[in-house]
Ligand code: TEU
C-alpha cells in the first residue's frame with residue numbers, strides 16, 4: 001500500500017467542536033475537551049480528524065461566520081491550546097483538517113466593518129456591493145430596490161442595504177455572512193496569508209466550505225422562480241404529489257443557479273493547490289461540493305470532493321448504491337490522473353444517519369449495515385461524531401431553544417409571512433433545523449450525557465437517550481454494541497489491503513434485497529455482502545470461485561470461519577466480508 005498517500009488510506013472523523021467535549025465545564029465543547037478525547041479517537045481506529053470552524057465568531061451560523069481567521073474562539077481556548085491539540089493529535093498518528101470558509105466572513109469581521117463604513121476606504125471593494133437599479137426613494141424602505149431577485153439560501157433576500165454606503169451587499173448565506181469579493185486581488189492575498197498561517201502551524205489540510213458559492217454570475221441574471229425563499233421552503237414542507245415534488249426540485253435548482261459556480265473557480269482552486277503543495281507532507285484539500293470537475297485533471301485542483309449524491313435519497317437501497325457507484329467511479333476514472341472517491345453519510349448539516357436511513361423498525365441494524373457500507377466502499381470515508389454510538393436526531397420543539405438561525409428565521413417567516421399556526425411552524429422549524437443533528441456528544445449515562453457537569457447548561461439540549469444506552473461508556477463495555485462493531489470494522493478495514501486500495505466490482509447486480517460487490521487487488525479479493533432485509537437468505541456465489549472462502553468479518557455472531565460459496569447462509573441485515581481464493 002506504500003504508493004498511496006496518507007489521505008487515501010485514512011478514515012476521517014468530523015469533530016463538531018461546540019458539541020464534542022466540554023473540558024472546562026461551561027456547557028460548550030473546547031480544545032481541552034478534544035485533547036482529553038484523543039485517546040478515545042485513536043482507540044476507535046480513525047486516523048484523521050476534520051474540525052468544523054474553531055475561529056472567533058458571533059455564532060450566527062455556529063462558527064461559519066468568522067470574525068478573525070487567525071485566532072481561536074475564546075470559548076474553545078487559545079492558540080496555545082490549539083497547538084497542544086495539534087501536537088497531541090499528531091503524536092497519536094491522527095492527521096488534522098481545518099474548516100476553511102472562503103466565500104464569506106462575519107459581518108463583524110474588521111474587513112467588513114471597514115468596508116461598510118463608506119464608499120471610500122481601503123476595503124471598499126472587498127465585498128460585493130451594488131447600487132439599486134432604481135433611484136433611491138422609490139423602494140419600500142426609501143432606499144430603492146435590491147439589485148435583483150436573488151435569494152439567500154438561509155434568510156430571505158440575498159441583498160442587504162447599508163445606509164452608510166447607500167448600497168446593497170450580497171450574501172448567499174445569512175445577512176451576517178457577507179460574501180467576499182474574490183475578484184479583488186487584495187482579498188485573495190489576505191486569505192492566502194491566512195491559509196499559510198495554519199499550514200505553518202502544521203495542519204494537514206482543509207475542508208473547503210461551500211466553494212461553489214465563491215463566484216456568482218457577473219451579469220446578475222435574475223432567477224425565474226415565482227417564489228421567494230420562504231415560499232420555496234414552504235413548498236418543500238408541503239409538496240405531496242410526484243408533480244409537486246418534481247416542480248420543487250426544479251425550483252431549487254432554478255432559484256440558485258446564477259449564484260453558484262460562476263467563472264473563476266478552477267483557476268482559484270489551482271492557485272490554492274499550488275500554494276498547499278509548497279508545503280511538505282501532502283497537505284490535503286477536500287471540497288464541500290460533489291462536482292468532480294473541481295478535481296481538475298485529478299492532480300491540479302482539489303484532492304477530493306464528497307460523494308454527496310450517495311446521501312441524496314430516503315433509502316440507501318442496493319439499487320441506489322449500485323447506480324451511484326457506477327456513475328461516480330466512471331467519472332473519477334475518466335480524469336487524466338485517476339480520481340480518488342470520498343464517501344460520507346452524514347455531517348453537521350444533515351439528519352443523523354441512524355434517523356435518516358432507519359425504517360422505524362430496524363434502525364439499529366440498518367445503522368450497522370450503513371456503517372459497514374461506508375467502510376467497505378472504495379474511497380476515503382468521512383464519519384460524523386456520534387455516529388459510532390448511534391446518536392439520533394433530537395427534535396427541538398420550542399423555537400426559543402433553536403440555535404440554528406436559519407430555522408429561527410424560517411419559524412418567523414412561517415408565522416408572520418405565511419400565516420402558519422405557531423405550533424405547526426415550531427414543528428416544521430425544528431425539523432428543518434440543523435440543531436437536531438448537532439446536539440452534544442453522549443459520553444456517559446450521567447446528567448447531560450457526561451458532556452458537561454450536571455450544573456452546567458449545555459449550549460444545545462442533550463438527547464435524553466443517553467440513558468437508553470446511546471453513550472460511549474456503556475457501549476464500550478458491551479461487546480455487542482454499535483461502538484464495538486464500529487471499532488472491529490475499522491480494524492478490519494485497516495488490516496485488509498483490498499478494502500483500502502482494491503477496485504470495486506459489483507456482483508449479483510439484479511439483487512434487490514442485498515448488495516454484493518468485490519474489492520480486489522492483484523493479490524487479494526474480498527467479497528462484501530450487505531443484506532438489506534430482515535430475512536435470512538441462502539446465496540450462491542460459487543461462480544466467483546470454486547474454492548471455499550475465509551471469513552474476514554461478520555456482524556453476526558457464529559458465522560462460520562470457512563464459507564462454502566455455493567451455500568452462503570446470510571442472516572437478516574448481516575454484513576459479511578469473505579476473502580476469496
Ligand atoms: O454548507 C454549505 C451549504 O451549501 C449549505 O447550504 C447546506 O446545504 C445546508 O446547511 C444544508 O441544510 C456549509 C456548512 O457546512 C454549513 O454548516 C454552513 O452553514 C454554510 O456552509 C455556510 O458557511
Ligand code: CA
Nearest residue numbers: 024026028030
Ligand atoms: Ca467548555
